[in-house]
Amino acid sequence: MKEVRFGIIGVGGMGSAHIGFIKNIPRVKLVALCDLDKVKVDAAAEKNSAKAYYDGVKMLNSGDIDAVLIATPHYDHTTFAVEAFKAGVHVLTEKPVAVHKADAQKMIDAHKKNKKVLFSAMFQQRTLGIYRKLKQLLDAGEFGEVKRVNWIITNWFRTQRYYDSGGWRATWGGEGGGVLLNQCPHNLDLFQWLFGMPTKVRAFCAMGKYHDIEVEDDVTAYCEFRNGATGVFITSTGDAPGTNRLEITCDRGRVIVENGKILFTRTEQSISKYCKNTDKTFEPPQMWNVEIPYHERDSSPAHQKITENFVDAILDGAELLVRGEEGINSVELGNAMLYSSMKDKTVTMPLDAKAYEVLLKGLIKNSKFKKKTVKTTAVDLKDSFGK
Numbered sequence: 001m002k003e004v005r006f007g008i009i010g011v012g013g014m015g016s017a018h019i020g021f022i023k024n025i026p027r028v029k030l031v032a033l034c035d036l037d038k039v040k041v042d043a044a045a046e047k048n049s050a051k052a053y054y055d056g057v058k059m060l061n062s063g064d065i066d067a068v069l070i071a072t073p074h075y076d077h078t079t080f081a082v083e084a085f086k087a088g089v090h091v092l093t094e095k096p097v098a099v100h101k102a103d104a105q106k107m108i109d110a111h112k113k114n115k116k117v118l119f120s121a122m123f124q125q126r127t128l129g130i131y132r133k134l135k136q137l138l139d140a141g142e143f144g145e146v147k148r149v150n151w152i153i154t155n156w157f158r159t160q161r162y163y164d165s166g167g168w169r170a171t172w173g174g175e176g177g178g179v180l181l182n183q184c185p186h187n188l189d190l191f192q193w194l195f196g197m198p199t200k201v202r203a204f205c206a207m208g209k210y211h212d213i214e215v216e217d218d219v220t221a222y223c224e225f226r227n228g229a230t231g232v233f234i235t236s237t238g239d240a241p242g243t244n245r246l247e248i249t250c251d252r253g254r255v256i257v258e259n260g261k262i263l264f265t266r267t268e269q270s271i272s273k274y275c276k277n278t279d280k281t282f283e284p285p286q287m288w289n290v291e292i293p294y295h296e297r298d299s300s301p302a303h304q305k306i307t308e309n310f311v312d313a314i315l316d317g318a319e320l321l322v323r324g325e326e327g328i329n330s331v332e333l334g335n336a337m338l339y340s341s342m343k344d345k346t347v348t349m350p351l352d353a354k355a356y357e358v359l360l361k362g363l364i365k366n367s368k369f370k371k372k373t374v375k376t377t378a379v380d381l382k383d384s385f386g387k
Contacts, residue, residue: 004090004311007032007065009056009080011044012166014094015071019048021304022069028311034059056080060087067118067314069307070094073168074176078103081119081324082110090118092310095185097121097327099176100360101335101353104328111324119324120310123189124302126321133294134255134262135194144251144270149195149223149231155242156183156235163213164374170213171371172363178215180205180334184235188330191233197329198223198231202346203337210238214369221337233337253287262292 006022008015011033022030034053035041045052053059056076060068060083067090070080078098084091091111098104111119125131137143156179168174175181180188203221210217217238223231236242246257253266267274268286278285297305305321312318332349335356340347342359 001066001315003027003029004314005029005031005064005066006069007034007053007059007067007089008069008071009034009059009076010071010073010094011035011037011041012071015069016044018069018071018303018307019044021301021307023048024300024304025308025311027315028307032059032062032064057083060084060089065089067092067310069122073174074099074181075103075174078107081107085110085114085117085119088114088117090310090314091324092120092122092307093324093327094122095189095327096181096331096334097324098331099181100357101328101332101351102357104331105353108325108328118310118313118320120306120313120320121322121324121327122303122306123186123322123327123330124306125186125190126193127297127302127305129294129296130257130260130262131190131194133292134257137292138194143248143253143255143264145227146195146225146229146248146250148229148249149191150245150247151187151191151232152234152243152245153184153187154234154236154239155244156237157240157242158183158211158217158237160211161374163211164372167371167373170211170215170217171369172214172360172367174371175215176360177334177338178207178213178217179235179237180216180219180337183237184219185330185334187233187235188333189327191231192329192333193326195229195231196225197333197349198225199349200224200346201333201336201340201349203340205338205341210236212372214367216338216341219337219341221340262294264290264292266290 006028008018022028030048030050032051032053033041033045034056038054041052068084070077070093074096077093081091081093098107163170170178201221201223203219205216206218207216208214218236221233248255251271253264256263265287274285309321313320332351336347336351339356339359
């Protein structure tokens with residue numbers, strides 16, 4: 001194979017953005033587009049010299065494509081990924097990988113049955129230089145053992161107009177959640193990628209605190225990790241100005257990731273050793289401030305980098321930047337936070353996938369929320385991706 005024949009399912013805001021990204025990637029031919037909206041997909045297909053489909057399963061089994069990018073509403077990610085694996089089609093799915101842990105596991109199980117095809121996920125923030133550098137230093141033990149993590153990630157502001165722009169948005173039946181399922185999968189993915197999965201989660205999620213929606217738009221969660229470290233994760237779509245501040249307290253000082261900088265206040269020696277052995281009573285060890293440099297690989301959009309890597313993996317055997325199987329972790333974290341809040345208790349990880357699925361189905365069945373929608377003009381999503 002010298003080029004990858006690509007199809008996209010879902011040509012809404014995100015799917016349309018991916019059309020632009022794919023056109024910039026060598027060794028890719030966009031051959032098929034699919035959407036339930038015939039007018040929209042016909043126009044997009046004609047503009048991009050692609051074939052229009054109105055049924056995703058038919059497109060996956062057509063023989064026209066080698067790989068598919070799934071950019072549909074969340075519940076359909078599982079359906080189309082499973083069908084793609086059966087059809088022998090490589091899968092790159094938008095976030096979240098699935099709405100709930102049990103569905104994510106279905107995707108993993110389906111992939112196990114056909115390992116000849118690849119499975120990746122659109123967690124493009126892993127390609128950003130600032131997080132790649134942080135991951136490198138954490139894995140190398142440069143900061144010493146992590147003791148505490150605090151992430152305030154509230155720069156995901158959304159207006160009521162945003163939520164009213166689609167009937168599926170911000171509903172249990174259409175989206176499966178709010179900020180944890182739509183905006184914060186990126187940060188939940190980075191959280192577990194950098195620090196591992198917690199062993200306990202206790203969360204407080206406010207439903208429709210700032211918007212007329214039935215799902216969460218404000219979250220405060222406390223986590224415990226296997227080594228005794230603790231973490232706090234705070235997110236919202238109702239804050240302006242928002243904050244994106246990641247603070248890591250370690251045995252060799254403190255790391256702050258904010259405003260595009262990695263700032264490290266480094267202690268001259270291990271805090272734990274100094275605390276036990278010093279003859280001082282109040283004075284901390286000597287320390288100095290360091291701004292840690294990092295660089296971006298290139299100036300191409302982060303989404304495009306994930307797709308480029310996916311193509312390189314298909315054609316050249318390159319290692320995937322994001323294995324689709326890893327997507328279950330951010331799903332599980334978000335599910336655990338919602339489950340903890342609704343059950344008013346601490347969740348011991350791993351989360352009981354079946355129990356959460358039952359809870360979610362109950363929320364869908366018993367929902368009395370009347371969704372309002374308004375017609376909106378096409379919006380350029382590039383400023384919505386987060387920094």
